Amino acid sequence: MNIGQAAKASGVTAKMIRHYETIGLIAQTHRTEAGYRQYTPTDLHNLRFIKSARSLGFSLDDIKHLLSLWQDKQRASADVKALAQHHLDALNSKILELTQMRDSIQELVAHCQGNQRPDCPIINGLACGH
Amino acid sequence: MNIGQAAKASGVTAKMIRHYETIGLIAQTHRTEAGYRQYTPTDLHNLRFIKSARSLGFSLDDIKHLLSLWQDKQRASADVKALAQHHLDALNSKILELTQMRDSIQELVAHCQGNQRPDCPIINGLACGH
DNA sequence: GGTTGACCTTACCATGATGGGAAGGTGAAC
DNA sequence: GTTCACCTTCCCATCATGGTAAGGTCAACC
Structure with missing residues (x-):
């Protein structure tokens, strides 16, 4: 899945997805040979989570924290x-x-x-x- | 009156006063021979006006407009x-x-x-x- | 005269989340 | 083989404000 489709499916713009990757909010994705980013359903899950949190006004810093809590089954x-x-x-x-x-x-x-x-x-x- | 005193008297930081001058929100002041900005009571008036408007959340752009309306006796x-x-x-x-x-x-x-x-x-x- | 400390100057960088645009590569369809 | 939609990176802009650095000025005090 290319970044444009991930953007459409998650409600996060392609621009922002790249930005979130740059600042380490999401992990770097696989790339095709040509360098195109590829997104999995799991990546989409994360993007939707971020989208939800952003729409509640959480800062990206908070969201970084929330994501790690989400992943942490021992939280x-x-x-x-x-x-x-x-x-x-x-x-x-x-x-x-x-x-x-x-x-x-x-x-x-x-x-x-x-x-x-x-x-x-x-x-x-x-x-x-x- | 130096910028520090104007800042204290108006509640606008010296930093911001310089910035307002840079973006043309307030006019350039007289300078001493050493290059120090000098503020008159009229300047203070303007700074206080800006301070009030800022504390009501008006943008600097709005304030530029408000200042010109304030000065315009024909408004x-x-x-x-x-x-x-x-x-x-x-x-x-x-x-x-x-x-x-x-x-x-x-x-x-x-x-x-x-x-x-x-x-x-x-x-x-x-x-x-x- | 010399030092000190408070003040001033400009210039550059940072914030936070987002958007815009340029310049160029890729992929698929026709 | 062209065209068009998509992708890439890189740089710049927003908005109001703060920080810091490097250096000049002023007044007071010894």
Whole structure:
């Protein structure tokens, strides 16, 4: 299976598959004589795992860790949970941060008439440290 | 006023002040004979404006636009509002995205026992496309 | 006068995940 | 034998920010 098909089947672009190989997130694959990468169903499995983890916002570093836990039949689920909990905390922090920004802007926007006159609470808010 | 004092007074690091100058977000300042940048109260005003806007998550590109609207006494508040509304929409999208990630992970974490055994719904969820 | 320490300067490199594009080789079908 | 889709590597860009290195400046103090 060529990289293009692996990309289609996994939802990871060919570009990214090569990148993941470069940074050691996935192992180097077999190559044809011409140098084309060949992917097995097992490789696809890994790529889908990475795709899932990425769509939950895990960093590639975290995913490297998750992959090794996945492969490790002796793992303690506590290790996985700790990693996920850490990411959960980070997400919550980020959401809080963005929500505060959102609320501030929303308030400014709500008070702006949005007409042809220059008077604008948004600009004023920014200028005065709101 | 040297760059260090301007940094302290505005909350923007010296590094970033230089960077903002490089990319044309702020104008080049006067220099002493030795080449030291000199900042006026007006410059400080601008830096504080930038700082405020950054802390609401506006991009430097947006801020460039906001600064010109701020300076433009003929502006229509509708233009400012449109820019802010656009950013508001982007923030809401991002918040939604992160919240969905958060909820998914939270559910996985809630079902993981987090003990010494390998069985783990988080890993399983990732492996099966959850 | 000389040293010290805090400040300034520019220039380059790094982050994290992804995309774009160029220049060139390969494979299969027609 | 050409054509077209695919593959290869390599380099550059994003975005805002930080780090570091190598070197110049200033003021104070002995």
